[in-house]
Amino acid sequence: MKLGIDLGATNIKSGVVDDTFQVLEKKIVPTNAHLGKEAVIQNLIEVCRQWIVQAEITSVGIGIPGRININEGILLSATNLPLKNIPLAKQLNETLKVPVYIGNDANCAIYGEIYAGEGKNANNLLMVTVGTGIGGGICINRQIYRGENETAGEFGHMIIKHRGLRCRCGKYGCWEQYASVSALICQTGKMAKTHPDSLLTKQITKNNGNIDGKTPFTAAKQGCPFGEKLISNYSEYLAIGINNLITIFRPDKIVLAGEIFYQGEYLLSCIQKNIIDPQILFISQIHDRTGIIGAAMLGASSEITSCKSRLQEEWS
Numbered sequence: 001m002k003l004g005i006d007l008g009a010t011n012i013k014s015g016v017v018d019d020t021f022q023v024l025e026k027k028i029v030p031t032n033a034h035l036g037k038e039a040v041i042q043n044l045i046e047v048c049r050q051w052i053v054q055a056e057i058t059s060v061g062i063g064i065p066g067r068i069n070i071n072e073g074i075l076l077s078a079t080n081l082p083l084k085n086i087p088l089a090k091q092l093n094e095t096l097k098v099p100v101y102i103g104n105d106a107n108c109a110i111y112g113e114i115y116a117g118e119g120k121n122a123n124n125l126l127m128v129t130v131g132t133g134i135g136g137g138i139c140i141n142r143q144i145y146r147g148e149n150e151t152a153g154e155f156g157h158m159i160i161k162h163r164g165l166r167c168r169c170g171k172y173g174c175w176e177q178y179a180s181v182s183a184l185i186c187q188t189g190k191m192a193k194t195h196p197d198s199l200l201t202k203q204i205t206k207n208n209g210n211i212d213g214k215t216p217f218t219a220a221k222q223g224c225p226f227g228e229k230l231i232s233n234y235s236e237y238l239a240i241g242i243n244n245l246i247t248i249f250r251p252d253k254i255v256l257a258g259e260i261f262y263q264g265e266y267l268l269s270c271i272q273k274n275i276i277d278p279q280i281l282f283i284s285q286i287h288d289r290t291g292i293i294g295a296a297m298l299g300a301s302s303e304i305t306s307c308k309s310r311l312q313e314e315w316s
């Protein structure tokens with residue numbers, strides 16, 4: 001069995017994946033990124049050791065949000081993690097005595113979809129993950145398009161508005177400034193402020209002033225026109241970026257992931273109304289585990305050639 005790990009800034013999610021790409025069991029532990037590089041690596045080692053004792057692990061794959069040289073297994077830099085220029089695959093391989101592979105987490109997620117989700121029967125697939133920001137993955141002819149050091153597919157930073165809102169990347173008008181969950185929360189706050197007597201505002205007050213991605217949906221379902229307006233606008237913003245992606249890639253399918261899509265058919269149909277090719281849009285059914293499956297399958301990737309052959313030499 002293969003061990004898949006999704007290393008995030010907050011949690012380390014891990015699970016064992018069998019030959020049919022099922023996650024048999026899952027564990028989540030805190031990353032403790034604030035304790036520094038050594039603590040995070042020790043945490044990773046501990047997670048792996050626990051699984052190795054428990055199951056027959058043939059390889060370990062780790063998805064990390066960052067720039068990675070996958071062939072050499074070197075983590076060049078990571079988002080919100082104190083890890084930089086570390087030969088992580090080699091280091092863990094020497095400690096654990098099991099082949100270890102590392103890859104970008106978004107690329108692992110689309111890899112999981114290819115093996116076990118919406119991508120099973122698609123040659124050309126895109127994945128759009130909507131959360132605090134917007135991430136993505138590109139699969140062409142069933143191969144991941146990785147870009148330089150795994151950094152392709154940063155869909156959230158394509159500019160959709162000239163001189164638009166300032167983005168954390170330093171540019172103006174990036175898609176995620178309009179269509180991420182953070183953007184929806186911001187839009188909801190503004191709408192509530194301008195309509196203090198609305199059901200939307202009452203909903204927020206009831207929730208002690210807290211707004212999350214669900215707030216406008218709850219208001220809309222209660223018949224609030226301002227909630228409906230928010231979702232209709234937000235869907236249009238999502239559709240602008242998706243239409244751009246369709247124009248460039250003409251994929252067989254686009255799979256949408258992120259907790260916002262727990263809103264299901266309601267949100268999907270709102271987006272589809274504005275899409276040039278609505279039937280190619282799907283919501284991920286394995287969103288909670290696609291990163292683990294994809295990470296576990298890193299060792300099976302035909303692309304990670306030099307790292308694999310080196311490890312095979314070492315292990316033969």
Ligand SMILES: [Zn+2]
Nearest residue numbers: 157167169174
């Ligand atoms: Zn940006």
